[in-house]
Amino acid sequence: MGKQRIIYMDHSATTYTKKDVVDVMLPYFTNHFGNPSSIYSIARESKQAIDSARSKVAKALGAQPDEIYFTSGGSESDNWAIKGVAYANRKRGNHIITTKIEHHAVIHTCQFLEKEGFAVTYLPVDRYGLVDPSDLEKAITEKTILISIMYANNEIGTIEPIQELAAIAQKHKVYFHTDAVQAIGNVSIDVKSQNIDLLSLSAHKFYGPKGVGALYIRNGIRIENLIHGGGQERKKRAGTENIAGIVGCGKAIELATADISGHNARIQVMRDRLLRGILEKIPHARLNGHPTKRLPGNLNVSFEFIEGESMLLWLDDEGICASTGSACTSGSLEPSHVLLATGLPVEISHGSLRLTLGDVNTEADIDVVLEVLPKVVSKLRDMSPLYQKEAKDRGCNV
Numbered sequence: 001m002g003k004q005r006i007i008y009m010d011h012s013a014t015t016y017t018k019k020d021v022v023d024v025m026l027p028y029f030t031n032h033f034g035n036p037s038s039i040y041s042i043a044r045e046s047k048q049a050i051d052s053a054r055s056k057v058a059k060a061l062g063a064q065p066d067e068i069y070f071t072s073g074g075s076e077s078d079n080w081a082i083k084g085v086a087y088a089n090r091k092r093g094n095h096i097i098t099t100k101i102e103h104h105a106v107i108h109t110c111q112f113l114e115k116e117g118f119a120v121t122y123l124p125v126d127r128y129g130l131v132d133p134s135d136l137e138k139a140i141t142e143k144t145i146l147i148s149i150m151y152a153n154n155e156i157g158t159i160e161p162i163q164e165l166a167a168i169a170q171k172h173k174v175y176f177h178t179d180a181v182q183a184i185g186n187v188s189i190d191v192k193s194q195n196i197d198l199l200s201l202s203a204h205k206f207y208g209p210k211g212v213g214a215l216y217i218r219n220g221i222r223i224e225n226l227i228h229g230g231g232q233e234r235k236k237r238a239g240t241e242n243i244a245g246i247v248g249c250g251k252a253i254e255l256a257t258a259d260i261s262g263h264n265a266r267i268q269v270m271r272d273r274l275l276r277g278i279l280e281k282i283p284h285a286r287l288n289g290h291p292t293k294r295l296p297g298n299l300n301v302s303f304e305f306i307e308g309e310s311m312l313l314w315l316d317d318e319g320i321c322a323s324t325g326s327a328c329t330s331g332s333l334e335p336s337h338v339l340l341a342t343g344l345p346v347e348i349s350h351g352s353l354r355l356t357l358g359d360v361n362t363e364a365d366i367d368v369v370l371e372v373l374p375k376v377v378s379k380l381r382d383m384s385p386l387y388q389k390e391a392k393d394r395g396c397n398v
């Protein structure tokens with residue numbers, strides 16, 4: 001099988017950088033290379049470019065420009081929000097609340113803080129991946145200083161009831177952080193009316209460059225610095241600015257939030273047809289995540305009697321890029337913590353496939369996947385002794 005045209009359905013892992021975004025970035029590598037901390041005029045151009053990008057990010061979130069801090073991406077923003085609030089508010093309390101389905105940038109940060117003497121509650125989710133606001137309210141104690149709940153899940157696409165959760169945080173005077181890396185460009189966000197105190201975003205998830213993102217910090221929040229050094233980012237985040245990246249982040253968020261409903265409508269129609277086709281053509285398949293409260297481009301399906309990584313290799317052979325909830329790390333297969341938290345049995349979570357659509361996908365891509373995937377699944381099942389046995393036991397032609 002030769003490599004055909006690539007069908008990219010892994011937009012939650014990363015996206016390409018739009019040409020319009022690259023175009024506005026390029027001059028900042030060559031002509032406008034000045035260090036914004038210097039005083040000559042080419043430096044002022046860099047500074048103005050950063051200010052303009054900051055305003056664009058602020059506008060997309062309903063924040064003030066002086067509440068936006070550029071970082072190296074989603075992981076740094078999550079680390080800063082959580083460690084920064086934890087260290088600055090230690091005297092008030094040592095309790096943090098998060099969920100079992102966060103990105104590792106949040107979960108591993110919380111686990112690190114547990115070793116530093118902080119106590120962390122990891123809230124459960126229901127079978128769709130939703131956090132119950134009453135669970136959050138019950139978990140809050142006198143010592144709670146931070147609640148960190150993701151806006152939308154990167155694996156199963158579930159969109160959390162952020163407004164309700166943040167209102168509970170506000171009622172109890174606890175800071176509310178959300179990892180909105182997957183949400184930008186897919187849901188309308190207004191940090192003021194939604195009572196969000198801190199928000200993480202990353203440009204490469206919305207057609208911007210990799211290695212740049214931002215943390216929104218509401219004015220007045222007590223937070224410690226994460227990166228110490230020079231006085232950049234109003235003395236809160238040291239390091240010579242990634243000017244081209246920041247300019248790209250600004251342009252990308254402007255484009256991604258210009259027509260959210262139009263973008264969603266187009267992608268969702270394709271995603272829904274793909275789901276219907278998969279469930280129709282492939283037996284023993286189920287949808288993971290919420291049927292409606294989910295990211296428009298996200299599809300996560302589990303196939304019984306299949307191992308996710310083999311499926312990915314076969315799909316790659318056909319030019320289809322996807323991902324799975326089972327990751328082969330250090331030789332042992334680790335099922336996704338997100339799928340397990342939704343109550344999916346270990347064996348079934350190993351056979352999960354995530355297809356995330358973006359603006360490069362077409363109806364023709366959906367046709368190809370609906371043609372190829374059933375064949376791949378059936379080939380793998382034919383090789384699976386477990387499947388053969390199950391078929392016999394059920395006495396059916398599976």
Ligand SMILES: *Cc1c(COP(=O)(O)O)cnc(C)c1O
Nearest residue numbers: 073074075103105154181182202
């Ligand atoms: C991708 C992702 C991150 C990490 O962002 P980087 O910019 O790659 O560090 C964090 N949280 C979520 C939900 C993500 O999808």
